[in-house]
Amino acid sequence: MISHPIQLSITKRYGKATILDGIELSLQRGEIFGLLGPSGSGKTTLVKLLCGIEEATEGSVQVFEERMPDLKLMKRIGYMAQSDALYVELTAKENLEFFASISGVKRAECKERIQDVMKLVDLEQHLNKKVEAYSGGMKRRLSLAIALLHNPDILLLDEPTVGIDPALRQKIWDTFEELRKKGVLILVTTHVMDEADRCTRLGLIREGKLIAVGSPDQLKTNTQTTTIEQAFLTYGG
Numbered sequence: 649m650i651s652h653p654i655q656l657s658i659t660k661r662y663g664k665a666t667i668l669d670g671i672e673l674s675l676q677r678g679e680i681f682g683l684l685g686p687s688g689s690g691k692t693t694l695v696k697l698l699c700g701i702e703e704a705t706e707g708s709v710q711v712f713e714e715r716m717p718d719l720k721l722m723k724r725i726g727y728m729a730q731s732d733a734l735y736v737e738l739t740a741k742e743n744l745e746f747f748a749s750i751s752g753v754k755r756a757e758c759k760e761r762i763q764d765v766m767k768l769v770d771l772e773q774h775l776n777k778k779v780e781a782y783s784g785g786m787k788r789r790l791s792l793a794i795a796l797l798h799n800p801d802i803l804l805l806d807e808p809t810v811g812i813d814p815a816l817r818q819k820i821w822d823t824f825e826e827l828r829k830k831g832v833l834i835l836v837t838t839h840v841m842d843e844a845d846r847c848t849r850l851g852l853i854r855e856g857k858l859i860a861v862g863s864p865d866q867l868k869t870n871t872q873t874t875t876i877e878q879a880f881l882t883y884g885g
């Protein structure tokens with residue numbers, strides 16, 4: 649059994665700028681790992697390294713013991729980028745069918761999977777609508793549906809709930825919790841503190857450095873604070 653589906657030890661530079669500085673992390677099955685940090689701290693860059701869109705300058709990213717980037721691993725990863733990568737001139741259904749075909753969803757299962765994920769994000773009534781007629785929040789939800797479509801073992805979600813109303817956000821987090829219980833590893837970046845509290849572990853990132861890792865309770869206890877926000881500020885000095 650592979651105990652750590654994701655192992656990384658990396659430094660990432662763009663030109664002379666060090667964006668991620670000596671980050672070491674092992675992520676396990678069945679956890680929701682939240683990456684928390686100010687704008688520009690390197691969260692998106694880290695997610696891109698994990699899904700093989702970017703390569704480390706030093707060190708390596710291993711997913712299921714294979715060095716990333718590795719095309720065949722993409723079928724086991726569900727990725728939701730910070731900006732939606734959708735074909736707006738197509739309908740939601742056409743988008744889903746396209747992504748299903750490239751992520752290896754079997755033809756016989758495709759229709760049912762599309763219905764399941766669209767129900768989950770509360771968009772089943774809008775399946776045949778062109779994406780250009782979707783609101784920002786609807787596009788976000790469709791992107792999430794696409795990330796979930798092929799039942800991936802790892803979900804990498806960059807601010808998945810931006811623009812989504814509180815009731816649906818709650819429902820989406822309940823789904824994350826269900827997937828987690830089934831052994832899916834979920835990594836999520838967020839700015840929302842109540843979401844941080846729903847993660848099983850958090851990594852606090854600041855100026856490209858991982859300044860603390862632990863469960864929300866551990867981080868609060870270690871800093872003798874009562875909220876993640878306060879804990880973050882204490883760790884950040």
Ligand SMILES: Nc1ncnc2c1ncn2[C@@H]1O[C@H](COP(=O)(O)OP(=O)(O)OP(=O)(O)O)[C@@H](O)[C@H]1O
Pocket residue numbers: 662667685686687688689690691692693694730
């Ligand atoms: N392709 C690139 N070339 C040069 N610099 C980049 C590139 N991509 C990101 N950066 C820089 O890397 C730093 C980290 O960016 P990143 O998008 O990872 O931050 P973030 O923590 O995700 O921010 P936010 O919360 O605002 O999304 C920023 O200073 C950004 O300008």
